Amino acid sequence: MSTRSLGAALVGALALSALAVPAAQAASAQDVVVGDTTITKVVVDGDNKVSVGTSAAKTIKVSVTAKDDSGIAGAETFSLSGPDYGFLTTGKPTCTKVSSTTSTCSASVKVDPKVDYLSNANAGTWYVDAMINAKDDDFAWEEKAGSFKFQRASKLTANATPEPVKKGKTLTVTGKLSRANWETLEYAGYSGQSVKLQYRKKSSSAYTTVKTIKSSSTGTLKTTVKATADGYYRFAFAGTSTTPAVNATGDYVDVK
Template sequence: MRALTRTGFAVALVGAAFATTAVVPAAQAATGNLRIAKVVVNGGKDIVLTTAAKKVTVTATLSEDSALTEVWLDLENRVGDQVSFYASRRATCTGSGTVKTCTTALTLDPRSDLIHNALAGPNNWKVWVQADSRDGDFASGSYPSVGVRRATALSGDAGPEPVRKGVTLTVTGRLTAANWNSNSWTGLSGKAVELQYCKASCSAYTTVKTVTSNSTGNLRTTVKAAADGYWRWRYVAPHWAASSLSAADYVDVR
């Protein structure tokens, strides 16, 4: 049976505001030969959240010579004993012999007060695993998770189209990010965004210049039209956000 300390903690935190914290009990020592071999979140890739709910798969590989009776996988954002986010669900286990694979899907919803901008990044995200087997063996522990990043988006436009060779071409765009505090997309100011160009027949993009977004996330610059080709914006995000590309805009140069 699942430990009441973890169940009680889950119920308490689900109804709390995002600033609420709680104390997590220390990991219990394993008994018998049940062992947790590996834990993987979201296929090993960082979780990118927009302003909508997203299901994330958590998988644990366990070693045990008896049937597993109960396995719980929890995703937490935790610093020491202070927890800001918590999602928990019983796992479904498969496998023959001593190797068992246990998987569950957890929902992360930025529309909940439990997810806010301050939680974005690779740090402090952990998985708690708790497992019981038919022969009475038990194991639990805390394991590193992938990070959770705010999604970003770029729009772009180059003109006029068509344009004569040597004439000034104006390239505009906007950089926005999923704002988990307001549940909306908002402009990112003061961010370095690369303007890239690929000549017609396009095999590889080259960065032409770097432009800084203004207070509302807007981008604007000028270049000389030289040949038919594609223009796009590229944002290389820091640890708390996901990188993004705008759609390529083809310009006919005559």
Template sequence: MRIRATVAALSGALALSALTVPAAQADGPSFREEAAAFAASHGAPAARSAFGAAAVGDLDVSFSDFKIAKTVKVGTTNKVSTTVTYKIKHGAGVDTKSEDFATGPYIYKGSYDAPVNLLLGDYAATCAATSSTTANCSGKIDIYPAYGELINSDAGTWKGGALALDYVTEKFADEGGLGSTLVQRYSRLTVNASPEPVKKGKTITVTGKLSRANWETGSYSGLPSGQSVALQFRTSGTSTYTNVKGVKTAAGGALKTTVTAATDGYFRFKYAGITSTAPVTAAGDFVDVR
């Protein structure tokens, strides 16, 4: 079932995110579940989204130096995790080593005040103190495409933020707009060169298909026609592929072109990718030229 964070309140956004993934995926309450429970039980003090560009909350914690992978490639079934590192600065009264303190990163799609989707990690980040009021933290974003966390329009740029909770003082700190990443639909590419073997000077037909993850159906579907793909060739006994020609996809991601047989070697297709779709290179298909 698809659940999207379309509400503006902190409690609603966190609660929806927590409900997306079964609790069995984590050993005990996950960070996303704890954050949702905290926000729900404490009424989201600021009454605004947890996922925005400005710091909100009354816990004396601020975030900086947020680092995340440039791209996160997500298929249809396997869990995908990406590590995020960031720094926190906190007041002397905040005990980051306490079991009642938790912090973690998140990414969100859309605006700070009205995110259309958000993703957190199963577990809170771990932090190492660098002084009495600073620490370096590392946490993960965990994505479960098989549980409907994403729809196809979610592909593209997501912004990053971080959240901190203190269960004793009942305070929180949250800040968005700390970084960005591309969440892309994983892609597949096939190639077949025939006939094989083939006489020198004869025509070789190279076919294939370019497809990508469809997060809404849980399967792979062909890309729209007109996608640019490079046909490459590597002579047998060498290690370098060179471009032969550019090829455009037809309906359903189909690829087809012809070349003249010259020498033994491997043909492959290579796709550079687009904002929504990850790049991919097919494994080479050997042709015996006689």
């Protein structure tokens, strides 16, 4: 279940954790380590990118790999924090043994844009706080053990006209780049973004970039190109820190 909390509350929780273990050796101002327990890897949703739209709930999986000479006993609930006081907590992690010293502990949290009151400012870089317990009572608490992109889902369209077209004549390609607005629960145009017009011949499987244009104030796209041969035209967006990359479905054009 997801929760929200003020940044001060999270800081207070960390301070209490540190006071509870006076014998711990601090790895940094945010980290507390007892013994030889080490967090070696954090992966969120497979590729450290989470895209959330306007209607469907998203289950985010968090996996933390750690090692200790005595082996890993378990993990505490993971906390995820981001911009604009974004805060989520996972369920209780389940640990899977990788070797006698190493385990990967995984847990998940569901985000539902319809009920979780996400703000657009929540999009950006988020961090994972993790506490791993070893079998010999060693442990590692690490704030910002890993990071991931929490992004507003994107959409992109493309339409080339006229169809069919005579070879050498001008094609007009239009489309729209939009992204989720978590506050209105609708998709809205993403303005001022660089978008590539790409083309692939009917006989090819690879797209090549023809030109790069900017989306309008409403996210619309429009450009022209000379028709050369039968093939597909699409727009491609590389993404930003708050919005994932997306490619439009290629629009086939028959060139006479």
